[in-house]
Amino acid sequence: MTGVESQARASGRSPWTTRRWLRVGVAVSLLILVLLGSTGAWVLARTESLSTDLTDVRSPALTTAIRLESAMLNQETGIRGYGLTGTPEFRAPYDRGLVEQKASMKELAGLLDGDRAGLEGLKAVREAVGKWQERIARPIAAARPGSPSPLATERAEEGKTSFDEVRTALNDQQKMLRADRAGARKDLVDTMAVRNWVFGAIGVVILGLIAVVFEGLRRGINRPLERLGSDARTIAGGDFDHPITPTGPADLRHLSGEIDSMRRRLVRELDFKEQARVRLDAQAADLRRSNAELEQFAYVASHDLQEPLRKVSSFTQLLQRRYGGQLDDRADQYIDFAVDGANRMQVLINDLLDFSRVGRLHNDQQEVDLDKVFERTLSALSVSIEESEAVVTHDGLPTLVADPTQMGMLWQNLIANAVKFRRPGVAPRVRVTAVREDELWRFTVTDNGIGIPEEFTEKIFVIFQRLHTKDAYPGSGIGLAMCKKIVEFHGGTIAVDPGYREGARITFTLAPEPPEHADALTPALPEPAPPADPDGSL
Template identity: 40%
Template sequence: MTDQSHAHLNRRASDLLGVERFFELSSDLLCILDAQGNFLRLSDSWQPTLGVALGELQARPVTDWVHPDDLEATIAALAGNRRGERVSGFVNRFRTGSGGWCHLSWNSAPAETDGLIFAVARVVSDRVREREAFYHAAIEATNDGFWLADPQGRIVDANSAYARMSGYSLDELRAMGIADVEVMEDEADVAARMAAIRASGTSIFETRHRRKDGSVWDVEVTVLFSDIDGGRCFAFLRDLRRRRRAETLLKARLHLSDVGRSGDIDRLMTEVLDAAERLTGSSIGFFHFVDPGQSTLSLHAWSTNTLARMCTAEGKGAHYPVAEAGLWADCLRTGEPLVCNDYGAAPNRRGMPDGHAVVSRLLSVPIPGRQGFVAVIGVGNKTEDYVPDDIDLVRELATIAMDIVNWLRAQSDQRALSDALAATAREWSAAMDSFQGGVAILDAKRRLIRANQAFFALTASQPDDRLGKHVHCLQDVGESIADCPLCDALSKDQPWHATLEADDPANPSGRPLEVRLAPIADETGAARSLLLSLYDLSETREREIQMARTIDQLTDSNAELERFAQVAAHDLQEPARRQVLYSQLLLRLLQGQLDEEKQRYFGYIMDGALRMRDMVRELHTYADAGRLPQADEAVDLDQVLADVLSALDHDIDESGAQVSVVGLGRVAGRRPRLHLLLLNLLSNALKFHRPGTPPCITVSALDHDGWLEVAIADNGIGIPREHRANLFGLFRRVHAVGDRPGMGMGLAQCRRIVEALGGRIWIDDGCVQGTIVRFTLPRAQV
C-alpha cells in the first residue's frame, strides 16, 4: 500500500468515527483495520490492556501479534471480512508487552466501501474461556441442531449437528441469516418472530428449512431468549422427519407385535412388507429367508399389493441357489444394502419369470444373524429415487420383523421343550411307580421332594406325611436314631450303600433292604441333592436259596451221570470185545465153508462190533475228560504241542503237511487233557485235507486279560456254515460214516476239556477257505 493510500484511509477512518471521545471512553478494544489486516485506528484501552504502545501496535500487521497456533484461523477470519462476511465470537491469542499471551474475543464486520474492517475485541478471562469451552462441548454433544442468533435474525454460531443436517459448513452458517435457510418465512416474518420471542422469552414451533443442495426438511425449533451481549436466542433444531419416522416405527412395532402373537409368520411378513411399501412409497415388496449355509434362498412372502396388482409369477416357498438369484441378491454377495434407481440400465440384471412385475427401481437389504445373513427384505418401484433414509427405514422394519420371528420361534421351541419335559416327567413318574425298588430325591437340606410309591411302601409311610419334611432316616421320626448308619450317611455328601436286615431298628419295612445314596451334583460339581434308593432283597434272598438248592441237586445229578457214564463205558467194553473176538473165531472155523454172501454178512457183523468197541472207548474218554481234576497245574503248552506233533510224525510225513507254530507259553490245566485237546484238533486238520493238496497248518496265539486264545488254521475241505454251531456235540459228523475215519467224538471231547477249564471253543466264521478253530485257556498264575 502507498503512503498516499494509507493517509487516505486514515482520513477516512477519522471521518467515519467522527467523535474521538468514543474511542477514548470505551473500555472495549476498538480498532479499524485495512483489508490486509493493518491497524489504522486503535482506542486508548489497547495500551494498558496489552502493555504495548499504540504506535508499536500500528507499526506491524495484526498477524504479527497473533499466537502461531491461532494464525491460520485469524487469516481465515480476515478473509471472511474481505468477502463481506461478519465474524462473531472469534477468539485468538495476542502477544503482550511482557512476552505473554492474552486471549481476545473478536466481533468484526466490513464497511460497505473502502475495504475497511471495523472490529471490537474483549479480553477473555480463564473462567470465561472454561465456560465457553463447556458451552461448545455441550452443543456439540447433542444430536439436535443448535443456533446462537442475534435479535436481528443473524446466525452468530451453530453446531456440527446442524451443519450435517443442512449441508452448510460452520463458517458458512455464521455468515448467514435465519431467513437464508427458512422456507416458510421471509426476513420480515423472521424479524416479527424474533420480536415475539424476545417479548415472551421462549417459543416452540415447527417450520421447514432448505439444505444447501436445495432439498427441504421439516424442523421443530425450541428457542430461549437471553439478554446477554445485547440479546441472544439459543435455538435447538430437531429433524422432524427422524422423530416422525421413530413414531411411525414404534406404531409399526406395536402393530406387528399384535400380529406376531397370533403365531402366523406368513401374515407377519406380509404386514412388514406392506409397511415397508407404504413408508417408502414403493409398490413391490418381497422377503426371502437364507439357509444357514448361505447358499440357498427361499421365497417366503410378497406384499399384499405385489400379489394383488403387480405380480402373478409362482414361487412362494421355492428354493434356489444364491449364485443364480438376480440383481437384488447382490446385497448378500456384498453384505451391503443395494440401491438401484435405474433397474433397466443395470449391467448385471437378469431376466424376470413370466408374470413378474416390471421393475424400475429396487432396494434390497440383507438381514444379519448370529452367523452370516438370515434373510433379505426388498422393495421396488418407488416413484422417485431411493435415498439412505429408505435404507434405514427398511432395515428397521426388517429388524422388528426378525425380532418377532425369533421370539415366535423361541416361544415355539420353549413350548415344545415344555411339552417334552412334561411328557418325560409323566413317563418318568410312570416308570418310577412301576419300579419295584423305592426311589426318592432329597434336596440340599435333606427334605423329601419326590418319591415313588414303592418308597412309601417300603418305609411304611404316606406321601402327605413325608413330602417336604426333613429325612433323618427311613423311619418317620423327627431326629436321627443312635447308631443308625443311614442317619450318619445322610449327613455327608458322599456315595454310600449298605444292607439293612429285616430286624434292624432303622428298617421300618420288616424286609431286608439294600439302601444306596448317590449325590446329584450341580454345574459346579457341588452336591445339590441326594438320590436315595431302596431295594427289597426278600425275593433275591429266596432266589439265592432256591438257586443253591438247584445247584446242589445238579451237582448230585451230574455226579450220578458221571458215575453212570464211567460204569457204562467200562462195562460195555467187555461185551464189545467178546463180540469181536468170537466173530473172528467163528469166521476162522468156517474158513472155506462160506459162500460170498455169507462172508459179506460176517463182514457186517465184524464192522459193527469193531465200531461198537471204538465208540465205547471214545465214550470212556469223553466221560474221563469231564471229570474235575484234583487241581490245575502250570503246563508248558509248547512242550505238549511238541509231544503231539511227535505222535503225529507218521501222518505228517505221509500227507506232506507243513506245520508252523508260535510260542504258546504256560497255561493252567492238566497235561493229559491238554494233550488230548491238541491231538484231536491237529488230527482233524491232517485228516480233512483237500485231495491232492498237502495240508498247511498254522498254530498261533494271542493274550487277552489273563487268557490265551489259540487258533489252529488249516487249508482243508472246511466245514459248511450250517454245521458249525452243532459240531461240538456227541457223535456229530459232517461226512457220512465210512467217507472219513472217526466216531464224531473228537470235537465234543475238545469242548468238554476247554469248558472244564473255564474257556470256550468255536469255529471262526470269518474263514473263507479251510477251517480255523479257536479256543481259550487260562494263563498259569506266576
C-alpha cells in the first residue's frame, strides 16, 4: 500500500488513484467492446456468407438452369423441324442448343458443387436429356438432308413423351433452385435484421459507456482539476493566503496538498525575495550612479590632461629647437625622449577621447552612403597609401542609417591597420566586400599583411592590447577596440576570420538601422582651448 493510499484510508476517503480508476474503467470498457465486437464480427461474417451464397451460387444457378431449359427447347424445335422437312437450316438451333447445353451443365455442376440435392436434380436432368437425345435427337439429326425423316414420323409420340420427361426434370430442378434461393434470401434478411439489432445494441452500449466515462471523468478528474485551477488562479491573482482544498481521487488530493505546501513555501520565499529586491534596487541605483560618475570623471580627466600635456609638449619642443646642439649629446637625447613621450601621450589621450565619444558626441543617426564615406577615408589616408604603394579595392557599399562620423572612424581604423601591418618588401593589397545576409550586412576587410595569430583573435579587440612593440608598429592599441564599440553600437558584431592564412581578414556586420539605445547620452563637455606658446613661436 502506497503512502497516498494509507493517507486516504486514514481520512476515510477512497484510496483509489486516478490511474487505478482509469485502468479498471478501461479494462471493463474493453471487455464489453470485445464481446460486442466479436458478436458484430460473427453477424457480419454470417451476412457476408449468405450474401455471397445468394449472389454467387443460388441466383446464378437458377439463371443457368433457365438457360439450360432454353437450350433444350431450341434443340427440340430444331430437330422437329429438320425431321419433318429435311431442311438443313432447321439444324442450326439444334447445334447451338447442344453447345449451350454442355456449357450450362458444366456451369451448373460447378455452382452446385457440394449441394447434394442440387447435384441429384442435375443428374436427373442429364439422364432425361440423354435418353431423349439418344432415342430421338441424334438419329433424326443423322438423317440425310433434303427429304423428311421417316424416323420423325415413326417416333413422334415417343419423342413427345421423352421430351416431356426432360421438361419435367428441368421444371423440378428450377423449382428446387427457386426454393433454395428463396430460403437463402430469407436467411439473409433474417440475419440482416439480427445484424441491425446487434449493431444498434452496440451503439447504445457505446453511448452508455461514453456517458459513464464522461460523467466519471467529470466527477473524478475535471471537477477536482477545475477547483484546483480556480484555487491556483486565485493565488496567481495575488491572494497567496488562499488555501487549496484537496478533492477527487487520492493522487489528485495528494497533488493538491503538494501544491498547497509549495504555496506556503512560496509565501516565505516571496517575503524574503521582496526584502532582497529592495536591497538590490538600492545597490543597482548606487552602481548606476557610480558608473555615471566614473564615466564623467574619465571624460573630464581626459580633457583636463590635455592642458598640462600641451604645455609639456610645447616647452619640450621649444627646448629642442632653441637649445638643440648647444648642450651635450645626452641632454639632446633626454629632450628627444621627452618630446616623443609627450607626443605619444597626446595621441593616446586623443584616441581615448575618440573612444569615449562613441555613442556620446557622435550619435547623429542619418542615411549614410558608405561608398562616399569610404572614398573620404581613402583620401584622408592617401599619404600612407602612396608611401606603402598600397592598392585598396572594394565592392559597392550600401547605404545605412548610421552616424557618419563613426562610420568614418571605423573605415579609417580598419584600412589604416591593413596598410600599417604589412610584410616587409611587400606592397599591401586590401580588399573590402559587402554582402546582405538576412537582416544584416556583412563586410570583410582582407589584406596580405603579417596576419593575426589564432590565439590573439579575441585579444586584439581589447583596449590598449598590442601584439607588437611601439617601435615595430606605432599606435595606441585603441583602434580595433574602437571599431568593436562602433560596430556593436550599430547592432552588429566584429571578429577575425581564423581560417584565413594569407594575411588578416576582419569580418563585421551592421544593421540597416541601429538599435534603440535605452541609456540617455551624456552631454558633451567643451573642448579646452590650446595654450599659447610661451615663446610665441608655436
